[in-house]
Amino acid sequence: MYQFDHLVHFVSYPEQTLLKLQEEGLHVVPGGSHEAWGTYNTLSYFELAYIELIGIENEKKFQEAANKKYSLHASYKENRRRDGLTRFAVRTTTIEQDAKLFAQAGLEVVGPERYSRIREDGSEVSWQLLYIGHPKSKIEFPFFIQWDEADTLRRKELTDRGIIAQHPLGNLTLKAVHFVVPNFDAVEQIAQLCGATILKKVNEEENVEYSIILLDEVKLIFVKPIGDGVAWDYMLEHGYGIKKVVISGATEQKHFTIDGAQYEINKK
The missing domain is CATH 3.10.180.10 (2,3-Dihydroxybiphenyl 1,2-Dioxygenase, domain 1)
Structure with a gap:
């Protein structure tokens, strides 16, 4: 597994x-x-x-x-x-x-x-x-x-050792990792190699297609831009790769960037 x-x-x-x-x-x-x-x-x-x-x-x-x-x-x-x-x-x-x-x-x-x-x-x-x-x-x-x-x-x-411990912000869980990708070829191969299923979605308002892999309890969310929008702008500025990490279970909502990485922290 x-x-x-x-x-x-x-x-x-x-x-x-x-x-x-x-x-x-x-x-x-x-x-x-x-x-x-x-x-x-x-x-x-x-x-x-x-x-x-x-x-x-x-x-x-x-x-x-x-x-x-x-x-x-x-x-x-x-x-x-x-x-x-x-x-x-x-x-x-x-x-x-x-x-x-x-x-x-x-x-x-x-x-x-x-x-x-x-x-x-x-x-x-x-x-x-x-x-x-x-x-x-x-x-x-x-x-x-x-x-x-x-x-x-x-x-x-x-x-x-106190390495795993309660976070001051709450009982936090690493919920998802978002990627921006040009296509889903490698994504499908990753899922196949890991014996995981893929959920596919389209969001026409945001001009993106999604492929989502559930790996244990963490969602790997791969986003393919298909037109102008936030994902397209991100791709032009940063290229392909990991866009952000999503953490849930917090006592308050936060979204911040630290040393080149986007952290999205949600209550649920």
Whole structure:
């Protein structure tokens, strides 16, 4: 079974973005260093789904990591290191089989490879990553992660450490991630690979078509502009990719942009 794991928000200084999001009522905590990649992070959890704020702390190691095809570091570099929502990860427990399946489906596969990160308290957390892509695809595929610990153990440990905790703004849930795309070819392939169904809709007033994938409890909402409107304007200014993240369960409605990323926070 595939589940939404986390959303990557690349920023210049994760510790500063942490403070900005805390001011908006989110529970955000320091993470640690990815020594192999030259990056470090801060984290905001919504149960086991989370937003990861990543910054660079070692330029040489980051450049080496960015040479890996289809990696999230390559994405950030190719996007001219523009801060904002960059990629998302899908959680799996069958990463070795997934690699074979995706290769058989005609995708290019990088990994799986094992990684780890040192927390601020000196403890280590470890996982495996799998990157996939296609040279002709106009949007980036998700990457896949398999944690070494089972979800039940991770949830308990993260809760005991205060990493998973109540948000000051309420009992928040990561509800949806919105994308702007040129077509639904890759979207349909993502759904097929993850064994998910697609809901298709058209909004003629906004001049958009939607393809919606439900991954666990998180909606992946892919928007294709078909004429003038908000989505068309966004595409012209920012290109294709992740437009915003939607969070629900708040005590008040908020919509703000922090370090290149749009956050929409709703009561329901």
